[in-house]
Amino acid sequence: MNASRENIQALLDDNSPERLEALAREAAHLTRQYFGRAIGLYTPLYLSNHCASHCVYCGFHSHHKITRIKLSAEQIDAELKAISRTGVQNILLLTGESPQATPLEYLKEAVTLAKQYFQGIALEVYPMPEEDYHALYLSGADGVTVYQETYERTRYAEVHLGGQKKDYDFRWGAPTRLTRAGMRQISLGILLGLGPLASDLCALYSHLRELETEFPGVEYSLSFPRLRTIKAKSFAGTPVDDITFVKILCLTRILFPRVGINLSTRESAAFRNKALELSVTKISVGSRTTVGGYKDPDNTGAPQFDIADDRSAAETIRYLKEHGFDPVFTDWRRIENT
Ligand code: SF4
Numbered sequence: 457m458n459a460s461r462e463n464i465q466a467l468l469d470d471n472s473p474e475r476l477e478a479l480a481r482e483a484a485h486l487t488r489q490y491f492g493r494a495i496g497l498y499t500p501l502y503l504s505n506h507c508a509s510h511c512v513y514c515g516f517h518s519h520h521k522i523t524r525i526k527l528s529a530e531q532i533d534a535e536l537k538a539i540s541r542t543g544v545q546n547i548l549l550l551t552g553e554s555p556q557a558t559p560l561e562y563l564k565e566a567v568t569l570a571k572q573y574f575q576g577i578a579l580e581v582y583p584m585p586e587e588d589y590h591a592l593y594l595s596g597a598d599g600v601t602v603y604q605e606t607y608e609r610t611r612y613a614e615v616h617l618g619g620q621k622k623d624y625d626f627r628w629g630a631p632t633r634l635t636r637a638g639m640r641q642i643s644l645g646i647l648l649g650l651g652p653l654a655s656d657l658c659a660l661y662s663h664l665r666e667l668e669t670e671f672p673g674v675e676y677s678l679s680f681p682r683l684r685t686i687k688a689k690s691f692a693g694t695p696v697d698d699i700t701f702v703k704i705l706c707l708t709r710i711l712f713p714r715v716g717i718n719l720s721t722r723e724s725a726a727f728r729n730k731a732l733e734l735s736v737t738k739i740s741v742g743s744r745t746t747v748g749g750y751k752d753p754d755n756t757g758a759p760q761f762d763i764a765d766d767r768s769a770a771e772t773i774r775y776l777k778e779h780g781f782d783p784v785f786t787d788w789r790r791i792e793n794t
Pocket of ligand 1: 509515
């Protein structure tokens with residue numbers, strides 16, 4: 457299928473059960489053909505909720521009056537240890553966008569601590585210059601997640617009101633800088649419900665095609681977080697319903713048969729279970745979106761968003777095994793990055 461904006465829009469508008477069924481069948485077949493029933497696992501760890509940016513849809517934005525927390529080295533170590541007990545070997549370290557509160561040296565220290573417990577170390581932090589990404593790579597990080605949120609510039613400006621995240625172009629260029637810095641894995645995505653859907657998908661797909669052409673040695677994956685409530689308060693976006701989301705997951709698989717598709721605990725257990733049959737190849741497990749939430753599960757601090765799948769890591773892993781999936785704790789043995 458030609459991934460033009462018009463074709464994508466036509467697919468999103470087509471509500472015939474036959475079309476949906478055909479899409480689902482093709483996507484499921486391609487996923488099994490290229491990934492078998494292997495499902496990669498990772499767990500996110502929020503290091504800090506300090507943020508100098510003002511994204512109107514986020515629970516951490518700079519105008520929210522929440523208690524700001526940044527984990528100390530000892531606290532990071534305790535969280536990492538608690539997560540590693542689940543057996544998962546891929547960690548995603550997250551912060552808000554505050555180079556002042558969580559500077560490069562802080563992130564390097566967190567990566568160094570994570571190396572004691574995990575094989576795969578990825579980051580979801582503020583976009584950086586290439587030399588800073590390279591410094592993180594040398595300290596042991598392999599991957600970075602950086603979502604454009606929406607590719608539509610007017611909408612981007614409407615919802616990113618302050619801080620570094622206002623800079624559309626610097627964010628857009630992050631994947632290119634990451635590849636040049638040596639990162640092995642890059643995850644791109646859009647925030648579903650934020651911008652015009654067909655144009656955003658079209659732009660995301662073409663961004664990925666450009667990267668694949670220019671930097672073919674990198675492992676790319678895609679994520680489609682849906683806008684979520686924050687402590688039950690919703691943000692005025694355009695909600696993406698389950699059927700539309702299924703179409704997006706299937707279309708993405710058909711266009712990119714070998715690209716990993718990630719799905720987080722923003723989605724319910726029931727939806728995640730279904731999506732695994734279609735196109736999703738990597739999921740987060742046992743997630744907490746509060747800072748310090750692993751060692752202290754009763755932590756009721758401000759979350760970045762509300763979790764919908766609150767199964768423990770063990771419960772999710774049990775589900776995968778009982779349904780014929782192969783949970784993959786690690787597919788990588790860490791080397792010294794040089
Ligand atoms: S989305 Fe990221 S940059 Fe924006 S307010 Fe939330 S934590 Fe900050």
